[in-house]
Structure formats: C-alpha cells, structure tokens
Amino acid sequence: xxxxxxxxxxxxxxxxxxxxxxxxxxxxxxxxxxxxxxxxxxxxxxxxxxxxxxxxxxxxxxxxxxxxxxxxxxxxxxxxxxxxxxxxxxxxxxxxxxxxxxxxxxxxxxxxxxxxxxxxxxxxxxxxxxxxxxxxxxxxxxxxxxxxxxxxxxxxxxxxxxxxxxxxxxx
Amino acid sequence: xxxxxxxxxxxxxxxxxxxxxxxxxxxxxxxxxxxxxxxxxxxxxxxxxxxxxxxxxxxxxxxxxxxxxxxxxxxxxxxxxxxxxxxxxxxxxxxxxxxxxxxxxxxxxxxxxxxxxxxxxxxxxxxxxxxxxxxxxxxxxxxxxxxxxxxxxxxxxxxxxxxxxxxxxxxxxxxxxxxxxxxxxxxxxxxxxxxxxxxxxxxxxxxxxxxxxxxxxxxxxxxxxxxxxxxxxxxxxxxxxxxxxxxxxxxxxxxxxxxxxxxxxxxxxxxxxxxxxxxxx
Numbered sequence: 001x002x003x004x005x006x007x008x009x010x011x012x013x014x015x016x017x018x019x020x021x022x023x024x025x026x027x028x029x030x031x032x033x034x035x036x037x038x039x040x041x042x043x044x045x046x047x048x049x050x051x052x053x054x055x056x057x058x059x060x061x062x063x064x065x066x067x068x069x070x071x072x073x074x075x076x077x078x079x080x081x082x083x084x085x086x087x088x089x090x091x092x093x094x095x096x097x098x099x100x101x102x103x104x105x106x107x108x109x110x111x112x113x114x115x116x117x118x119x120x121x122x123x124x125x126x127x128x129x130x131x132x133x134x135x136x137x138x139x140x141x142x143x144x145x146x147x148x149x150x151x152x153x154x155x156x157x158x159x160x161x162x163x164x165x166x167x168x169x170x171x
Numbered sequence: 172x173x174x175x176x177x178x179x180x181x182x183x184x185x186x187x188x189x190x191x192x193x194x195x196x197x198x199x200x201x202x203x204x205x206x207x208x209x210x211x212x213x214x215x216x217x218x219x220x221x222x223x224x225x226x227x228x229x230x231x232x233x234x235x236x237x238x239x240x241x242x243x244x245x246x247x248x249x250x251x252x253x254x255x256x257x258x259x260x261x262x263x264x265x266x267x268x269x270x271x272x273x274x275x276x277x278x279x280x281x282x283x284x285x286x287x288x289x290x291x292x293x294x295x296x297x298x299x300x301x302x303x304x305x306x307x308x309x310x311x312x313x314x315x316x317x318x319x320x321x322x323x324x325x326x327x328x329x330x331x332x333x334x335x336x337x338x339x340x341x342x343x344x345x346x347x348x349x350x351x352x353x354x355x356x357x358x359x360x361x362x363x364x365x366x367x368x369x370x371x372x373x374x375x376x377x378x379x380x381x382x383x384x385x386x387x388x389x390x391x392x393x394x395x396x397x398x399x400x401x402x403x404x405x406x407x408x409x410x411x412x413x414x415x416x417x418x419x420x421x422x423x424x425x426x427x428x429x430x431x432x433x434x435x436x437x438x439x440x441x442x443x444x445x446x447x448x449x450x451x452x
Contacts, residue, residue: 020221031291055187069287070292075191075198076195079188079191139339
C-alpha cells in the first residue's frame with residue numbers, strides 16, 4: 001500500500017514536469033494542445049474517493065497553472081474532472097463490477113472500455129478550459145475547434161503511453 | 172443542528188467541490204486583474220529557474236533565428252542613429268539646439284532574455300530574466316527591435332512576467348501613421364500573426380500597407396513604436412467603425428531578447444494628470 005502511494009507521488013512530479021517542460025512546447029497547427037497531466041487523475045485507482053480526487057486534482061492543476069501563468073484555470077478544470085470521474089466510472093461499470101484494487105488502465109480493461117472512459121472526460125476538461133480562458137462565448141466555435149483537436153492530440157499521447165509503458169497495471 | 176451536520180457530511184464531496192471551484196474562480200479573477208501581485212506564477216524564483224534550464228536547451232535550436240533577429244535589429248539601430256545624427260546636424264545649423272538634458276535622457280532601456288513564452292493560448296504571457304533588482308516595475312512597456320511586445324505585469328526580485336500583445340485582455344492605443352487617426356489594437360485570440368485595430372470611424376480612409384504605431388496617449392508606450400501594418404480593411408454597411416486586421420511587426424514565436432523601457436518622466440506626467448483630473452485614468 002505505502003509503496004503504491006510513493007509511486008503515485010513520484011508520478012505526480014513526473015506528470016507536472018513533463019507537462020511544463022515537454023508538452024507545453026508541443027502545439028500542433030496553433031490549435032492542438034496536449035494536456036497529458038489529466039491522465040494522472042484519470043488513471044488513479046478506481047476506489048479512490050471523490051474527495052481525494054478533487055484535492056489531488058486541485059494540486060496538479062495548481063502546479064501546472066504556475067508554469068502556464070494562468071492561476072486557477074487548470075485547477076478549476078481538474079477539480080471538475082476529479083469530481084465527475086467517479087460518477088462516470090459508476091455509469092460505465094462493466095458486468096460483474098470492478099475488482100478490488102483495480103485501476104482504470106488500458107491493460108486491465110481493454111482499449112474500447114478505455115476510450116469510452118477517457119474520451120468524454122478529456123473532452124469536457126478541454127472544453128471548460130478553453131471556454132473559461134476566453135472568458136465568454138465570443139470565441140465559442142474557435143474554443144470548440146481547439147478542444148476537438150486537443151482531444152485528438154491528448155488521446156493519442158495517452159494511448160501511446162498506455163501501450164508503451166509496461167507494468168502500469170501493478171501500480 | 173445535528174441533522175444539518177449530517178446533511179453536510181452526506182454531501183461532503185459536493186460541498187468540497189463547490190468550495191474548491193469557488194476558490195479557483197477567485198484565483199482566476201485575481202490573476203486577470205492587471206498588475207495583480209501574484210506570487211504563484213513563473214516569476215517565482217524556483218519555477219523561473221526551471222524555465223531557464225529548459226530555455227537554455229531550446230536556445231540551441233533557435234540560434235540561427237536569434238542571430239538573424241539580432242542582425243536585423245543592428246541594421247535598424249544603425250539606420251536610426253544615422254538618421255538621428257543627420258537630423259541633429261541639420262537642426263543645429265538652422266535652429267538653437269535643444270539642451271534640456273532630462274528630455275534627452277528621458278528613456279532608459281533594460282535588455283532581458285525571454286525564458287518562457289506562449290503564443291497559442293487566449294491569454295499569453297512572457298517570462299523574462301530581469302526583475303525588481305534591475306529597476307523593473309509593473310506597467311513598464313516592453314519592445315523588441317522597435318516593435319511592441321507588451322507590458323510588465325508582475326515582478327519578483329530577478330524575474331518578471333509580461334502581458335504579451337497577444338492577450339485578449341491587452342489593449343494598446345494606436346495611430347495610423349499616414350492619416351493620424353487614433354484607434355485601439357486588441358488581439359482577437361485566433362491568429363498569432365494578426366491583430367485587430369478598432370474604433371477607426373467611417374470617414375477615415377485606411378489603406379492596406381499603412382503603418383500602425385503607438386499613440387503615446389495611454390501613458391504606457393512612448394509615441395511612435397511600431398505595431399504592424401494593415402493587412403485587410405473591411406467596412407460593414409451599418410457599422411460605425413472599420414474592421415481592420417493588422418499584421419504584427421514582431422513574430423512572437425521567435426521572441427528571444429526584449430527591451431524594457433524606463434520612462435524617467437512618467438512619474439511627473441502621472442502626477443500632473445492626477446493633479447488636474449483628480450484620478451488615474
């Protein structure tokens with residue numbers, strides 16, 4: 001148990017630094033952003049309760065905000081994602097329910113379930129992020145386009161990492 | 172009372188959610204205020220150092236661009252000084268010289284290196300490696316090779332965060348150099364190479380290619396700093412003002428060194444204006 005907590009803490013810093021130093025510089029065609037840090041919230045063990053998810057979400061969003069100079073913006077969206085994550089997990093429970101100590105990783109649940117689980121959450125995260133940043137509906141369709149292209153980019157990166165990094169299932 | 176506690180406890184997740192979101196909203200509103208005293212941004216020493224390391228690596232890949240930009244800037248400066256000395260020479264021959272030293276030394280420049288920059292968000296900020304110790308204060312204008320870059324938002328001891336011209340909240344008072352009409356430039360959040368010029372009334376005849384420079388009216392930028400040239404002019408039938416898109420003179424994605432302008436007479440001007448109108452505009 002304590003070992004997995006230590007690994008999660010290390011992963012937290014890995015995700016934040018990767019976002020700040022690497023993925024922040026990767027923007028495709030001025031529109032496609034890669035907010036991979038959201039995968040940290042999505043891949044926490046299934047039985048993590050909402051309170052912990054929101055507080056961890058706030059911490060990771062706040063850290064990312066410092067690098068993006070957008071205080072509160074990423075924190076707001078990750079807290080939201082942390083809050084709705086468990087409700088969404090409950091909605092898409094497979095027959096027979098989840099095993100104890102299961103993680104919502106691709107290796108345990110298959111690509112189809114993983115896509116159904118992550119795509120709506122990532123999309124909502126991106127959409128709220130761009131709408132709140134533009135502070136209004138004047139740039140709604142541009143924000144929508146940004147969200148969709150960012151969704152494709154983030155999902156591609158997340159799937160690649162899920163396939164490439166072995167041993168995620170034990171964490 | 173006990174039932175109230177039970178109620179709050181039952182819905183504790185929802186209440187925590189509300190509380191955290193309210194706190195985040197408060198942070199966003201605070202951060203959007205111009206000249207907010209933020210501690211948690213990239214001017215914070217630790218985070219700025221991380222950015223410096225990453226910029227040091229990135230610099231190697233953009234050395235060619237930096238050299239080209241510096242050469243261009245040298246060329247521009249050389250042209251400027253030659254023109255200036257010739258004008259001065261001419262004026263000395265015809266009129267008595269201007270010898271108010273505080274006028275001549277009005278502007279002072281601080282050069283800084285960009286260590287963090289974005290052009291793709293709706294609200295872009297730039298972090299530089301100069302701060303309070305180099306005399307920077309919030310509100311100072313920033314240029315690069317004679318082009319508008321933005322203004323200082325927050326400073327720490329050794330670093331500062333600038334509001335980029337590519338920020339949907341940033342407005343700069345400008346003038347069409349050929350006709351002399353005033354307007355405001357503001358980014359519309361879509362294309363980092365284009366910026367829109369607003370409030371040019373119908374009777375003006377702006378043309379494609381006209382230069383847009385700062386007006387010097389908003390007391391941030393000195394007059395005559397280059398913003399860009401008009402790329403496209405549209406006039407809707409019932410509109411009061413033109414829709415003008417301006418091609419910015421500075422490619423913000425290639426920004427590497429910037430100059431911060433310190434106006435020595437700003438305090439005098441501000442206090443005079445406050446004294447006259449009774450408020451800061």
